[in-house]
Amino acid sequence: MDVKTAARVFEVINLFAEVRQPMTYSEIARRTEIPLSSCHALLQTMVAKGFLYAPGVKAGYYPTQRLLHVARDICSQDPLALVFQPLLAGLRDATGETAALATLAGNRVVYLEVVESRQKIRYSDEPGGFMYVHVSAAGKALLGALSVKARRRLLDSCEPLPLSTDGSATERNALEQEIEQGLEDGWHRSTGENVEDVAAVARGFLINGEPFALVIAGPKARLLKHEHSTVEALLETYKQIPASLLG
CATH class of the missing domain: 3.30.450.40 (GAF domain)
Structure with missing residues (x-):
């Protein structure tokens, strides 16, 4: 059985891998079918942890380089x-x-x-x-x-x-x-x-x-x-x- 919050994190990451451009939280919520309030909270948490950032006031969110560096460090060993x-x-x-x-x-x-x-x-x-x-x-x-x-x-x-x-x-x-x-x-x-x-x-x-x-x-x-x-x-x-x- 999936742990809902954990599954949603991976859904967001996979969505960015597919779309490859910044998205607003409402667009992310629509594409992943995550409720708006839950999606906003999730994205804010990912920002606070350094995995997302906002490239502009209305541009939405996009992954930072931290995801790449963490993955590279893990996979290298x-x-x-x-x-x-x-x-x-x-x-x-x-x-x-x-x-x-x-x-x-x-x-x-x-x-x-x-x-x-x-x-x-x-x-x-x-x-x-x-x-x-x-x-x-x-x-x-x-x-x-x-x-x-x-x-x-x-x-x-x-x-x-x-x-x-x-x-x-x-x-x-x-x-x-x-x-x-x-x-x-x-x-x-x-x-x-x-x-x-x-x-x-x-x-x-x-x-x-x-x-x-x-x-x-x-x-x-x-x-x-x-x-x-x-x-x-x-x-x-x-x-x-x-x-x-x-x-």
Whole structure:
């Protein structure tokens, strides 16, 4: 369950990231559907903490540089990023496709790190992006990393399973069989279920009991053409994860 005030802070920050211009508190309230009085109080608190400022009497509010500096300081010492950024860069270079590290956020997949392909036509995403577990290679790999009991409990929380990109429904039993087959193979695949014309392969694993997945994604035709070598690079990168982290 969301904590309302905390959720509203992130809604305001995300709104500025989308609009990228100063906004009055009434406009912010309208776009976020926060009551006017609550929105005004929230914005004043963010001003008092140094995260917003008023660029002019009637110009409204805009984030200060403090948000950038705080985020940069935090991210610079992310223990997993320090390990996985070079691994993902190497995986991107070995395959030519976008590489990512994913984990679970409730019953959805979220990317923690993304190293995009250098090719002009590529799969593009960013950290913090969400997707459904049942239509993505990352989600299947993460589900596979869980115990059977935990996996079924998570899938129960997703039902009814949302439709795939093409509007087709996912059969629960078929999904669980696909996850089991992926565990036997050592990797999981998706072919356009989440994003049309995008395919991905992923390898799931546990860190301190929590599920994570290495992911490679790209244009479906190109990735499937080179799937064998892509999977080889994926599994080789997995072997490079420090043993002290796994488990």
